[in-house]
Amino acid sequence: xxxxxxELYARCGQSLSANxxxxxxxxxxxAENALNLFAEKGWLILGGDVYQCNQTGEMENFYADWxxxxxxxLESIDFARNHxxxxxxxxxxxxxxxxx
Numbered sequence: 001x002x003x004x005x006x007e008l009y010a011r012c013g014q015s016l017s018a019n020x021x022x023x024x025x026x027x028x029x030x031a032e033n034a035l036n037l038f039a040e041k042g043w044l045i046l047g048g049d050v051y052q053c054n055q056t057g058e059m060e061n062f063y064a065d066w067x068x069x070x071x072x073x074l075e076s077i078d079f080a081r082n083h084x085x086x087x088x089x090x091x092x093x094x095x096x097x098x099x100x
Contacts, residue, residue, distance in 0.1 A: 005037050014093060016051070019059055025051055025093035031084050035077050038098060045076040046097040053091050062092060
């Protein structure tokens with residue numbers, strides 16, 4: 001299962017190293033795939049950050065971040081799904097804060 005998560009990030013992920021962060025983001029269009037994999041793994045989603053890729057290819061904070069206080073992994077994934085379903089832009093990327 002972890003290999004599928006790593007493959008998803010290797011195939012679709014974008015580094016945030018230019019932003020001074022040691023993280024990667026996924027296109028919003030791939031968020032559902034990530035959430036399904038996290039659910040299968042039983043990982044808790046504590047929250048996430050949303051970024052927008054500007055015209056020069058730099059990632060900028062989109063200020064649509066979220067935090068979930070649930071200790072149930074399925075509830076946390078539903079919370080993330082609901083939050084992300086309100087966003088609609090081909091140029092949005094998401095990072096997840098997870099706990100296994």
